Amino acid sequence: xxxxxxxxxxxxxxxxxxxxxxxxxxxxxxxxxxxxxxxxxxxxxxxxxxxxxxxxxxxxxxxxxxxxxxxxxxxxxxxxxxxxxxxxxxxxxxxxxxxxxxxxxxxxxxxxxxxxxxxxxxxxxxxxxxxxxxxxxxxxxxxxxxxxxxxxxxxxxxxxxxxxxxxxxx
Numbered sequence: 078x079x080x081x082x083x084x085x086x087x088x089x090x091x092x093x094x095x096x097x098x099x100x101x102x103x104x105x106x107x108x109x110x111x112x113x114x115x116x117x118x119x120x121x122x123x124x125x126x127x128x129x130x131x132x133x134x135x136x137x138x139x140x141x142x143x144x145x146x147x148x149x150x151x152x153x154x155x156x157x158x159x160x161x162x163x164x165x166x167x168x169x170x171x172x173x174x175x176x177x178x179x180x181x182x183x184x185x186x187x188x189x190x191x192x193x194x195x196x197x198x199x200x201x202x203x204x205x206x207x208x209x210x211x212x213x214x215x216x217x218x219x220x221x222x223x224x225x226x227x228x229x230x231x232x233x234x235x236x237x238x239x240x241x242x243x244x245x246x247x
Contacts, residue, residue, distance in 0.1 A: 088159075090131050092236040097127055099234040100138065100155050100241055107140055107153065110175040113183040121211035122185055128208040133159065134193035139186040139221050142175065151175060152223045152246040153231075161240035174247055186221045187214065 101123050108114035114122075129135040141152040151174065196204070205214075226246035234241040 088237040088239040092239050093130050094127060095236045096234050096239050096241050097123070097130060099232070100243075103153065103155075103243065104140060107175045108183070110173075110177065111142060111181070111183060112177040113142075113181070125205075125208075125210050125212050125214070126187070128204075128210070129187065129189075129193070130157065132192075132204070134190055134204075135187055136190050137186075137188040137221075139188075139223075141184045141186065141221075141223070142178070142181050143184055144178075145180040147219075149223055149226065149246075150178070150181065152221075152226065154221070154223070154244045154246070155234075155241045156244065158240040158242065159238075161235055161238045174245075184219075186217065186219065188221065 101119070104122065105116065105119050108116065108119050126135065126138055135157060137154055137156045139152055139154040141149045143149050193201070223246040228244055228246045231243040231245045234243065
């Protein structure tokens, strides 16, 4: 008698890319509304983020609007769930509160998975080089819980069980 094994993760790289299209639309809207990033910069961000996501190396992507004192005024976090069960995505949006405020800047934060942290420093460098990373990512000690802000669950982007849950902070 043979046992059977069911794999519920039936998504492909195409499904990951489709899911991130909505995240990208949100990030582009935030960049345009705040006037803080060019579309070329967003292209570079998304290139690197997609390479990490396609390899299971990224857990969350956060965008924060910070003032001159580096206090976060507003943020959005996209949390990845590789074991979801949704296949339908909400439409991108809920970005109307983002505005071009004088003396502010945008920052992007990535939280990595244990799979990424299990790599050696050389393996991480090789991965970035082999995938033509465009951003010089650095480590930070910033608090990305944004606990001083009110949070609200926003859209769920999904494709064949690969999910991105958007949370807004203001």
